[in-house]
Amino acid sequence: MSGADHHPPLSGLRALAHPLRLRLLSLLTGAPMSSAEAARELGESQANVSYHMRQLHAVGLLDLVEETSVRGGKAKRYRHMPDSGERLPVGSGADHRAVASVLADELVRRSRERLPGAAGDFTDAELTLAPESWQRVKALAAELGRVLHEEALPPGTAEAVRVSATVMLFPMVGRGEELKTPAPEDGAASRGGAR
Numbered sequence: 316m317s318g319a320d321h322h323p324p325l326s327g328l329r330a331l332a333h334p335l336r337l338r339l340l341s342l343l344t345g346a347p348m349s350s351a352e353a354a355r356e357l358g359e360s361q362a363n364v365s366y367h368m369r370q371l372h373a374v375g376l377l378d379l380v381e382e383t384s385v386r387g388g389k390a391k392r393y394r395h396m397p398d399s400g401e402r403l404p405v406g407s408g409a410d411h412r413a414v415a416s417v418l419a420d421e422l423v424r425r426s427r428e429r430l431p432g433a434a435g436d437f438t439d440a441e442l443t444l445a446p447e448s449w450q451r452v453k454a455l456a457a458e459l460g461r462v463l464h465e466e467a468l469p470p471g472t473a474e475a476v477r478v479s480a481t482v483m484l485f486p487m488v489g490r491g492e493e494l495k496t497p498a499p500e501d502g503a504a505s506r507g508g509a510r
Contacts (some may be wrong), residue, residue: 328406330374330444332413335359336367337421339393340376346469347380347394357469366395375402397464411485418481425479441487449486 330336335357344352350365351425357364371377384390406414429435444452459482468475 326416327404328376328410330370330403332410332417333367334417334421334424335363337370337417339364339367340505341373342470343377343393343395343466344397345467345472347392349385349390349392351390352392371395375399395464397461400460415483418483422479422481429479453484456484 331340339353342356346374350368351361353359353368354361356365372379372393372506374398376395378396378399379391380394381392382389389462403440415487459480463480470477
């Protein structure tokens with residue numbers, strides 16, 4: 316048992332606040348893998364990957380899809396399913412800030428691997444929308460998440476394009492307004508980030 320196994324299990328949204336867990340979710344969207352397979356793909360130790368996969372499985376972000384016999388043991392293959400983010404509770408403000416911080420770092424890491432000269436898309440906004448426009452934007456983001464996950468291919472698929480996509484939408488406190496505890500519906504858009 317590694318020292319990492321002595322940590323208490325994570326709960327909910329906080330499980331996303333780790334760079335390796337985010338990379339595992341992305342990797343396991345395209346194909347189910349065992350911890351050994353995922354470790355080889357990510358260049359990490361199997362013990363470390365196995366620990367983080369167990370954490371993600373415990374909070375419902377990975378589904379066990381296959382068990383096979385390997386050299387007298389069992390290899391468990393897990394997959395990240397598009398709807399798993401719906402299983403997470405909304406989380407606290409601190410949970411969302413922790414996830415946002417890790418997402419920002421992950422975006423910087425991915426940008427180092429951007430294909431030189433390749434066109435991409437970029438949108439960044441802090442603005443005010445009518446409630447019906449906000450609902451439409453959330454629906455479009457959810458659809459984008461579904462398409463990305465449904466169309467994901469296994470790593471190394473010939474002639475496929477490796478892409479990065481990060482979307483984090485959330486309502487903000489109005490300028491000059493006091494911070495209030497958000498209603499559960501307000502945080503629902505943030506669950507899409509787990510997809």
